[in-house]
Amino acid sequence: MTVVNPKSYLYLGVACVAFIAVTGCIFELSSGEAQLGFIPTLIILSLSIPLGLGTFIAAVKAGRSESDE
Numbered sequence: 345m346t347v348v349n350p351k352s353y354l355y356l357g358v359a360c361v362a363f364i365a366v367t368g369c370i371f372e373l374s375s376g377e378a379q380l381g382f383i384p385t386l387i388i389l390s391l392s393i394p395l396g397l398g399t400f401i402a403a404v405k406a407g408r409s410e411s412d413e
Contacts, residue, residue, distance in 0.1 A: 355403035362396030365389075 369389035372378040378385040 349406050349409075352403045352406035355399045355406060359396050359400040359403060362392045362399065365392040366396060 365388060369378075369385050369392065372380070372385050373382070373389070380388075
């Protein structure tokens with residue numbers, strides 16, 4: 345039985361929240377008038393994409409390193 349590293353779950357959770365933010369920002373920007381305004385929503389979008397991708401890749405690497413042991 346393998347024990348999963350809690351770091352991989354943490355990374356995956358952060359990635360999920362970041363991608364939910366990306367989806368919300370896209371819907372807000374496509375609606376024509378974002379509730380927070382165009383610039384803040386664009387900033388959140390531009391920060392959430394690399395955060396989501398980075399933490400997803402970190403979660404995969406953390407999970408893969410556990411399975412190699």
